[in-house]
Amino acid sequence: MKKPKCAICNDTGIEIVPRGRFAAADRCSGCQTSCQICDGTGYLFELDENGREHAQKCQCQDLSYRIMLYNNAQIPSQFYDATFENFDISGNPSLKSALDTARFSFKNYQNGKWEGLLFMGGVGVGKTRLVSTMLRDYTLKYGIPCLFKEFSSLLSEIKSGYDKGLSETNLLESINNIDILVIDELGKGRKSDWEINILDTIISNRYNMRKTTIFTTNYTDSKSTSLGETAGQKDGKGGAAESERRETLEQRVYSRIYSRLKGMTDFIVINGPDFRDPRNRYTTRSKKR
Numbered sequence: 001m002k003k004p005k006c007a008i009c010n011d012t013g014i015e016i017v018p019r020g021r022f023a024a025a026d027r028c029s030g031c032q033t034s035c036q037i038c039d040g041t042g043y044l045f046e047l048d049e050n051g052r053e054h055a056q057k058c059q060c061q062d063l064s065y066r067i068m069l070y071n072n073a074q075i076p077s078q079f080y081d082a083t084f085e086n087f088d089i090s091g092n093p094s095l096k097s098a099l100d101t102a103r104f105s106f107k108n109y110q111n112g113k114w115e116g117l118l119f120m121g122g123v124g125v126g127k128t129r130l131v132s133t134m135l136r137d138y139t140l141k142y143g144i145p146c147l148f149k150e151f152s153s154l155l156s157e158i159k160s161g162y163d164k165g166l167s168e169t170n171l172l173e174s175i176n177n178i179d180i181l182v183i184d185e186l187g188k189g190r191k192s193d194w195e196i197n198i199l200d201t202i203i204s205n206r207y208n209m210r211k212t213t214i215f216t217t218n219y220t221d222s223k224s225t226s227l228g229e230t231a232g233q234k235d236g237k238g239g240a241a242e243s244e245r246r247e248t249l250e251q252r253v254y255s256r257i258y259s260r261l262k263g264m265t266d267f268i269v270i271n272g273p274d275f276r277d278p279r280n281r282y283t284t285r286s287k288k289r
C-alpha cells in the first residue's frame with residue numbers, strides 16, 4: 001500500500017476524536033484546514049456555453065456532509081477509532097463471520113434488502129464495537145444518515161422528554177425516520193410494561209416502514225448462553241439459582257416483539273470470551289501458542 005500523504009487522517013480528510021459521550025469527526029487538522037480547490041468557499045464558479053456564471057458545489061462540501069452524518073449518529077466515544085481494518089477478532093471464528101456479514105451489509109442495503117442484523121452474544125464479545133464500526137462506514141464512506149441508541153439511555157431520554165412536556169410522538173420522530181437505526185443492548189432494563197410498550201412502538205414503526213434496524217443484545221435463544229442482568233456473575237456462586245434467572249431473548253421481549261425481530265433482522269450469534277476480563281485475555285493468547 002502507498003504511504004499516505006497525511007499521517008493524521010490517512011488521506012481520508014477526516015479526523016475523529018472522543019469528545020464527551022460521543023465520537024466527534026472534523027476536517028483533518030493536518031490537510032483540510034482550507035480547501036485547496038475552492039479556497040474554503042465551498043463553491044466553484046463555472047461559465048456555461050452562454051457565458052453565464054454558475055455556482056457548483058465543491059467536492060469538499062460532500063466531505064462536510066459526511067462529517068455531519070457521523071457526528072449526528074452519536075457513536076460512543078469509546079469506539080471513535082473502531083474500523084473494520086483494526087478490528088481484533090482474536091482468533092474468534094464467530095466474531096470473524098459476524099464481521100464479514102457486517103461488512104457486506106452495505107451491499108445488501110444498496111441492493112434493496114432493508115432487513116437489518118441482530119447480533120446476540122455475551123458481554124464483551126465486541127458487539128458494540130462492531131455496530132459502531134458499521135455506522136462509521138455507513139456515514140463516512142456511504143453517506144447514509146444513521147443513529148446509535150443504547151436502549152436504556154433512550155428510555156431515560158424519553159422520560160426526561162416527558163418532563164419537558166414533549167410527547168412520545170415528538171421524541172420518537174428521529175428514531176422512526178432515520179435511515180439506519182442501531183439499538184444497542186436490546187432487552188436491558190427492568191422489563192416494565194412501559195419499557196416493553198416503547199420498544200414495541202419503535203420496532204413496529206421500523207418494521208412497517210421497512211426501515212433498516214441493527215440490534216445488539218446479551219440475550220440469545222438459549223438460556224445457557226443468555227447473559228442477563230443478574231446472570232453471568234464471576235463470583236462462582238451462580239449455580240442453579242443463577243441459571244433460573246436467565247432469560248432467552250424471547251422471554252425478555254415477549255413473543256410479539258420477538259417475532260417482529262425475526263422478520264426484520266438476521267440473527268447472528270457471536271460466541272466467545274469476555275475480552276474485558278484480563279483472565280480471558282490471557283487464556284486467549286496462551287491458546288494461540
Ligand SMILES: [Zn+2]
Nearest residue numbers: 006009028031
Ligand atoms: Zn489529513
Ligand SMILES: [Zn+2]
Nearest residue numbers: 035038058060
Ligand atoms: Zn472546496
